[in-house]
Amino acid sequence: MKVRPFCLLVLFIGLLSTSVSSQTEDRRCLLTIYFDTPAQAAGKIYFLVFNDAKTFGKEKEAYNSAIVEPPQVAITLPYGTYAITCFQSTDGDGNLKTNFMGIPKEPVGASNNPTLMGAPKWSNTSFVVNRPQQSIRITLKKLF
Numbered sequence: 001m002k003v004r005p006f007c008l009l010v011l012f013i014g015l016l017s018t019s020v021s022s023q024t025e026d027r028r029c030l031l032t033i034y035f036d037t038p039a040q041a042a043g044k045i046y047f048l049v050f051n052d053a054k055t056f057g058k059e060k061e062a063y064n065s066a067i068v069e070p071p072q073v074a075i076t077l078p079y080g081t082y083a084i085t086c087f088q089s090t091d092g093d094g095n096l097k098t099n100f101m102g103i104p105k106e107p108v109g110a111s112n113n114p115t116l117m118g119a120p121k122w123s124n125t126s127f128v129v130n131r132p133q134q135s136i137r138i139t140l141k142k143l144f
Helices: 005-025
Strands: 028-036 045-050 064-068 072-078 080-088 108-110 127-129 133-139
Touching: 028 080, 045 072, 064 072, 072 080, 080 133, 108 133
Parallel strands: 028 133
Antiparallel strands: 028 072, 045 064, 045 080, 080 108, 080 127
16 A cells, blocks of 8 residues: 555644644643631622733733632633732622722732732732642732
């Protein structure tokens, strides 16, 4: 039986693309996020996941968002760089309450637990996801 070189090339490219495709699909992380909340605080946690410094802090441009019960949640993310911001809705309405100066009245937090003097920055909150399983801990604090 005579095999044509073109057929071998097509077969090789098909096998190569399958191999590359499966490697890309495997490059996902199960990220477990542990939330530490103030002792007296109760309520769901609203969090936003960002994957770009340019869109960081813009709620409508978040990569992902969720509403969860503390103390933890697990999400799947492709390998990359991310930052998370969150707050705990202690009154259950899902809106972050602030005082007249814009300072949050409900517990807030961000990945890497930066000192919050104003809105968090990408440079202080971003972290790399590069393993099949990772975990982070976010401490929510009441600022006011």
